[in-house]
Amino acid sequence: KPGDYIAYDYLTESRALHRISAGAVTDDFGMMTVEVRPHIRNGWEIGSPMTTVELYRPSAKMIVVPKSYSENIDVQRNGTISFEAIQTV
Numbered sequence: 001k002p003g004d005y006i007a008y009d010y011l012t013e014s015r016a017l018h019r020i021s022a023g024a025v026t027d028d029f030g031m032m033t034v035e036v037r038p039h040i041r042n043g044w045e046i047g048s049p050m051t052t053v054e055l056y057r058p059s060a061k062m063i064v065v066p067k068s069y070s071e072n073i074d075v076q077r078n079g080t081i082s083f084e085a086i087q088t089v
Contacts, residue, residue: 001020001023002020002021002022002023003019003020004019004020004055005017005018005019005020005058006018006020006034006036006053006054006055006058007053007054007058007059007060008052008053008054009052014061015059015060015061016040016060017058017059017060017087018036018037018038018040019036019037020034020035020036021035021036021037022034022035060087060088061087061088062085062086062087062088063085063086063088064083064084064085065083065084065085065086068082068083068084069081069082069083070082070083
């Protein structure tokens with residue numbers, strides 16, 4: 001359904017993470033077409049109709065954006081750590 005994430009492997013040791021933007025219903029064979037964001041780039045196409053797409057705990061390879069790390073640690077209470085990350089391709 002819209003808002004859910006999917007992930008799949010493509011090429012060698014590469015992984016794509018997308019968010020579903022328009023829902024769909026599976027057909028009698030368990031197949032469906034969904035709209036995702038970001039759009040699938042050229043070369044990222046799933047290799048075959050039988051490619052496995054992860055729906056449970058989808059993940060991506062990511063890196064932390066330089067200079068985006070921030071922490072606010074208080075030993076008396078819980079602290080916060082924040083950072084920005086981008087998907088690597």
